[in-house]
Amino acid sequence: MQRRVLVVSAAVATVVIALGVVAFATALDRILYSAAQDSARTKATELSATIAAGERPATLALRDVTSKGSLLEVLDSHHQVVAASESILSGSGSAITTLQPRPGEVQVAQEASISGEVGEPHAVVAQGVREPGGDAYVVVVAKPLDVEANTVRTATALLALGALALLGLLLVLISRILKQALLPVERIRSEVARITKVRGRGLITVPPTGDEIARLAQTMNLMLARLEQADDTARRFISDASHELRSPLATIRAAIEVSGPESTAADADRDAVIHGEVLRLQHLVEDLLTLAKADDGLPLTMEEVDLDDLLEGEVRRLRATGEVPVRASIVASRVVGDRLKLGQALRNLVDNAATHSRSEVFLGVEPQDDVVVMTVDNDGPPVPEDQREAVFDRFARLEESRERDRGGSGLGLAIVRTIIEAHGGTVRATTNPAGQCRFEARIPVVARPVSAASPQPQA
Template sequence: MVRDTVWRPTVAERGWRSVRGRTTLGATLVVAVALLIGAFSFYGVLSASVHSNAERAAEQRISELTERGDGPGGRTIDSLDDEIVQLLGEDGSVRAASEDAREALGSTPLPLSDDPQTMTIDGEPMLIVSDDLDDDQTLVLAVSVEDGAETLATVATLLAVAVPLLLLLVAVTTWLVVGRALRPVTRIRQEVDGITAERLHQRIAVPESADEIAALATTMNGMLDRLDASAAAQRRFISDASHELRSPLATIRQHAELAQAHPDITSIGELSEVVSEEGLRLQGIVESLLLLARLDEGASGREEPVDLDDIALGEVRRLRAAGLDVDGSGIRAARVNGDPRLLGQLLRNLADNATRHRRERIAIGVEPSDAHVFVTIEDDGAGVPAEERERIFERFVRLDEARSRDAGGSGLGLAIVRGIAASAGGTVTVDDSRWGGARFVVTLPLAR
């Protein structure tokens, strides 16, 4: 069975055609309004000019007839040819008339009016003007305005033909120009449509036009770069998280299988201790991942004034209680806005990191300056190489010396520190301490 293959435009193609159609329609409507306004204005000005010229010519002619000789008498009017002229008495009766006036009107007088007026005589439009004479008589002249009417009719016909043709020309030109302008957009759309999650490495060809279309392609490539980096980071994060979660689960399973296979050599206390330790490790990893997920979503916890010096002094007391040499002399009073629980975890993570990498000493400082407060935690350990100082804030990253699970933690502590600092409107950096180890500096805005 052969199916009829009927082409149907896709949604994107219909959208492209809709943009093209709307642009063409909008441009045509604008030009149509402008042309109509111009056409009516031109016709109105031309009509007023034609009528004004006709009135001036008629008034000039009747003035000539009035001033001819000693004055217009019956004999003078009777001799006029190709003109409709009447001499009306005080009672409005026709005292004299030209030959054309007698043929067209007979004894019917032309209408009198102070202003020129138009009437039709023998099917021809006439302009009627009059002039009062000294002997209480009135000279009335009818001048043909058929030439002016024909001129106006010709102009109206030309406008009626030219305006639609111009609109058609504008519509076709706009349609072609917009179509040509949108053709690169269609190509970009097709290329982007072919980029899937497995092909995020592909990029859009940037045209050499250096216009908005090229800027669009550059912007799309920048977006694809960010998506590719995000996808790579997500895959790396999932891989690292799976590895970190698999390790304690494997330990628990191995000890459980060993206890099942050799119950005589494996004590319940030993098994419970292993399960408890690895369970706590699993719990810590899961809680850290949940916290990072909330920070990624922009969660900053509750906002309230927090005394950073109190949190820092609490960490000093905690570390000293563990027998560590901690210098807290650099702690000054400072208050910020934030979540006390998150800020406490920030300092706790940095203090634990310094504890793992120290040799003998640790120093914690809080120093307000202008609108910010600087929290410093430093140790006298091996320090952080310059090329690693940005990478250590990534998730599940541990330096070579701290690769062991016991020494290096889960690799999420510093990532959490940066996330908490960012959520509070601050930053965190690492450089060399005064003893050659690592010094972490957290910059936070002071409470106003």
């Protein structure tokens, strides 16, 4: 915005200044030309009065007359020069103008050049006069405009330089004023960005100016307060509902698992279906509780964790269940983190890979510099590039998962990102060298927990 305002201001100011300089130069030129013309008219009037009064004949009218840089001529009725000032006596003898006013009439003109001169412009005044004897003559006075032209050029150049300096100063002032005016807006933007990072916690500092920006900050504070209240209400509901659901779900599960001797095969099939659904509900409730706790700062119990052991455990689990073949590349890797939370994140990644694989799953872990890289591949289609961020959102499910109805809640990958980021790491959806689906988690060797509630690492 600041750049656009500066560009527009510079363009408008340049046009205005250019028009002002042109108007000044034109006005100054007309003023100086008018002054030179008045001077020539006065001289012509004096000479005409001398001839008309018979004080001196026309042929001798210019004798002993000081021209003061002007060109003087007296023309007869045939437009022939009968007298001329000393400054043009050595010329060609032709008249310096074509003006032919009648006696008592005055005509003016601006000649761009006059024969015998070096291309200088002249203000020419021609006045008709009649001698007492009845002969008609024309008195011509041509005043050179070289001084006036030089004055106009010099004044225009100086004005243009001053205007450029003024334009530069004006742009600097506009830039500083805009910067100061937009500083509260930038402060509001940075504070909103900070609040966004901490999931809507906090308010914007209201500037004490009492202007539109202060009212904007107040309005945004009201909006943030309502959003925070709505978020707190939603999280309290999820947390309370999850806690309340745990006990009845555990009771239902226990009742189903303890089947009486009188149960029939049909009852056993029904109980198996109900048991599976109860397990799904329990997993969903636990996931909701995990995310609700993460919103308030995920508590971490820090200790040294061998990620290679966690990965080997997942390999054994997959091979024991026989759900999908698994390959692994495991290098001894140790980090400082929460063993249970890291294990939960790895389990969610592995379960997601097993759900979407076609024939096999690959698990890998190795240290790289100051991080440990865990990769979980499956030979299913990779996550589309435009959904590789959205796939980690809560309740996010790709269209393919919706169509195949694999039973996922859309919380598993959200929990993975929450746990990995709580350890100061990152997780992303990408592809392996073969172009297959890969999820890659990078965890610092020395964890940098982002949760303020995290206890210190154990010795």
